[in-house]
Amino acid sequence: MNIELAKHIPISEILGKLNILPKRVSKKEYCYLSPLRIEKTPSFFVNIQHNLWYDHGLGIGGDLISFGRYYLESRNEDHTTSDALRWIKNIYQYQYTPDISFIPELQAENNQEEDSSLILKSKKSINHLGLIHYLEKRGIPLNLAKQFLKELHVQNKRTNKSFYALGFPNEEGGFELRNPFFKGCLRPKAISFIRGTTPKPEGIHLFEGFMDYLSVVSQLNGKKIKGDTIVLNSLSCIKQALPYIQNYGYRFYYTWFDNDNAGTRGSEVLADFLKAESSLKQVKMNKVYQAHKDVNAWHMKTLGL
DSSP states (O other): OOHHHHHTSOHHHHHHHTTOOOSEEOSSEEEEOOTTSOOSSOOEEEETTTTEEEETTTTEEESHHHHHHHHHHHTTOOOSHHHHHHHHHHHOOSOOOOOGGGOOSOOOTTOOSBOTTEEEEEEEOSOOHHHHHHHHHTTOOHHHHHHHOEEEEEEETTTTEEEEEEEEEOTTSOEEEEETTEEEEESSOOOEEEOOSSSSOSEEEEESSHHHHHHHHHHTTTOOOSSEEEEOSSGGGHHHHHHHHTTSOOSEEEEEOOSSHHHHHHHHHHHHHTTTOTTOEEEEOGGGGTTSSSHHHHHHHHTTO
């Protein structure tokens, strides 16, 4: 990786590989929560036309190389130009030009997961190249994804703009929505229940999101988990999961939550709700992916992504 090549890599693509998604999108620029510091109001802008960034809170900006240096410095790592170039090379594995049909014209300021302004225009099997590319980046085989996901065409009633997303159905008729630039929900927000391959299994598995669940199934070479599964679709849906767990004869519940404060707290809350079930024991699966943020990050690492 040399300086000239690095300058032509889209900054937005590098941010996407860091799982940093824009909060607002326009034709000329994307607006993010700053990856260099903690903030509640997005003030980190990327000019798409000129491939430059600017952090209004810090009063600094520049090209991708300068971003790499500041990003490494913010994590107390070596941050020379050579360090930044190595970091960019490690993250950037192929060039991808985003399909603009993915992008809602305006996302909610707080990127709410549930948005009443979204309506479903159509639903079909996945064949959108951008969505297929996104699945490949997350390490999910297309034939596996097609068993659980649909390609949705969604419209924002406020802006009259539409976009395509992967849709994961929940138990109330809604869908979780994902594409490289959007994470949301078509109402109603609810959990998703997936029956295992074993009748009356001893265990039930709980995941925060469907990408984590599909990661485990992918690790099993496409075979469904023997026990039953609940995908919460949000830790705020934990209470919805309780009727599916209590008094069903399970002996174990396996939690595959993120390795962060929210995941830890979610595990504690669930354990507190289920403490009356004396015969039901929690098994935290974090040890499997303890060196990674979540299950999908671990899965991607095993694939060299």
